Amino acid sequence: MRRPSTFLVLVLAGLLTACGGGEDTAPRSAAQGGIRLGFSQVGAESAWRLANTASIEHAATNASVQLDLRVADGKQDNQIAAIREFIAAKVDVIAFSPVVESGWDKVLQEAKDAGIPVIVTDRTVDTTDTSLFATVLGSDFTAEGRKAGEWLVEHFRDHKGPVQIVEIEGTTGSAPANQRRTGFADAIKADTDLKVIDSRDGNFTRAGGEQVMSGFLQEHSDIDVLFAHNDDAGLGAVKAIEAVGKRPGEDIKIITVDASRDGLSALAEGRLNYVIECNPLLGPQLMELVGKVKTGQSIPRRVVVDETTFDREAAKAVLPNRQY
Ligand code: GZL
Ligand code: ZN
Numbered sequence: 001m002r003r004p005s006t007f008l009v010l011v012l013a014g015l016l017t018a019c020g021g022g023e024d025t026a027p028r029s030a031a032q033g034g035i036r037l038g039f040s041q042v043g044a045e046s047a048w049r050l051a052n053t054a055s056i057e058h059a060a061t062n063a064s065v066q067l068d069l070r071v072a073d074g075k076q077d078n079q080i081a082a083i084r085e086f087i088a089a090k091v092d093v094i095a096f097s098p099v100v101e102s103g104w105d106k107v108l109q110e111a112k113d114a115g116i117p118v119i120v121t122d123r124t125v126d127t128t129d130t131s132l133f134a135t136v137l138g139s140d141f142t143a144e145g146r147k148a149g150e151w152l153v154e155h156f157r158d159h160k161g162p163v164q165i166v167e168i169e170g171t172t173g174s175a176p177a178n179q180r181r182t183g184f185a186d187a188i189k190a191d192t193d194l195k196v197i198d199s200r201d202g203n204f205t206r207a208g209g210e211q212v213m214s215g216f217l218q219e220h221s222d223i224d225v226l227f228a229h230n231d232d233a234g235l236g237a238v239k240a241i242e243a244v245g246k247r248p249g250e251d252i253k254i255i256t257v258d259a260s261r262d263g264l265s266a267l268a269e270g271r272l273n274y275v276i277e278c279n280p281l282l283g284p285q286l287m288e289l290v291g292k293v294k295t296g297q298s299i300p301r302r303v304v305v306d307e308t309t310f311d312r313e314a315a316k317a318v319l320p321n322r323q324y
Pocket of ligand 1: 045046047048049122123139176204229230231232257258278
């Protein structure tokens with residue numbers, strides 16, 4: 001009997017892999033096999049970011065997409081340089097998570113002129129020319145901020161007198177920072193006692209959160225609430241709060257966004273009070289979109305990922321098998 005061709009064996013093997021278990025098993029079509037994807041990643045600033053990178057790498061392997069992922073250490077210039085290298089290398093598709101919203105039109109026009117489709121993931125870009133990218137895959141950050149504010153309005157309904165809130169923002173100019181701030185502010189408008197008395201950039205890192213929170217604690221005597229734009233900054237703030245002998249989660253109520261393992265553990269232990277999920281596991285959906293873009297299939301202009309919220313009980317329930 002003639003030996004099945006190598007190609008046939010590879011495809012069959014690939015299909016079997018795709019049927020494996022686990023979150024990141026992207027449904028694999030032969031069309032994705034061998035597609036070259038250039039991905040520019042923001043950096044390695046938080047647990048969320050590391051989980052996001054792992055999800056993309058894992059899903060590329062499952063989909064046999066040839067991935068060239070470059071980490072930009074939080075610098076837009078590095079991302080623009082990486083995208084230019086992908087254009088020079090004539091990759092099939094470019095995808096990236098833009099560290100900040102603005103300043104992308106020129107390099108995205110170069111990709112368009114080179115006939116290379118671009119997928120924006122996670123953070124969004126602020127441009128008038130939406131022909132510069134095929135789709136945006138990621139969270140609704142405004143909704144995340146709104147969920148944080150709604151919990152606060154509910155939780156402080158019976159609070160008499162002013163509630164003093166401080167905010168540790170994400171990276172200045174980034175879509176999550178801009179939109180979480182807006183969503184939060186809109187939601188707390190419902191209660192005039194809720195006042196943001198100070199707000200500063202903690203850059204989504206633990207060190208940034210600790211530094212900003214210790215500054216707030218020196219300047220403000222009665223802080224009731226902290227809204228941190230991600231778990232890592234919130235966990236850094238917890239350290240600063242404990243360093244001055246106050247009880248995080250008790251003396252100062254804390255709300256964060258991401259729902260990483262460490263964030264949910266702190267919530268389960270009562271050092272945080274409420275955590276809004278921001279889903280980093282974008283890999284499988286990204287590879288599906290890459291396959292469709294490459295084969296010219298139509299795709300939606302916006303793909304919003306599902307995400308939920310956690311209180312203490314919910315955190316305890318999911319922790320045992322939390323993936324990241
Ligand atoms: C949100 C993402 C943010 C996370 C942070 O989708 O861009 O950047 O909330 C990460 O943890 O650093
Ligand atoms: Zn008070």
